[in-house]
Amino acid sequence: MLDEQEFLTLAADAWRRVLAAIDRLDPEDVDADARTDVVNITLKDGSRLVLNTQRPVRQIWLAGGGRGWHFDWDAATERWLDAKGSGDELYATLARLVKAGSGRDLVV
Numbered sequence: 001m002l003d004e005q006e007f008l009t010l011a012a013d014a015w016r017r018v019l020a021a022i023d024r025l026d027p028e029d030v031d032a033d034a035r036t037d038v039v040n041i042t043l044k045d046g047s048r049l050v051l052n053t054q055r056p057v058r059q060i061w062l063a064g065g066g067r068g069w070h071f072d073w074d075a076a077t078e079r080w081l082d083a084k085g086s087g088d089e090l091y092a093t094l095a096r097l098v099k100a101g102s103g104r105d106l107v108v
């Protein structure tokens with residue numbers, strides 16, 4: 001498991017990447033409200049996504065589209081991967097949900 005400082009550094013990088021990608025899109029299609037540990041994303045179709053850190057378990061959680069994911073940092077591949085072993089990756093999953101709710105491509 002990551003120590004707290006490693007997790008915080010990786011999570012901060014993830015937030016910067018996600019918010020920068022959202023900033024490149026029209027806010028009428030995709031809008032984000034970011035706080036320290038939570039990013040609320042509103043999509044053109046009215047659906048919402050919630051991305052948040054879970055510090056005690058060193059995970060990033062994503063909820064949207066009637067489903068939730070818990071992502072662990074995989075040091076070998078340097079990616080956030082679904083803790084249940086589905087193979088889902090954080091940025092690809094987020095991009096898929098954004099596309100479904102806004103029609104826009106999120107490039108993280």
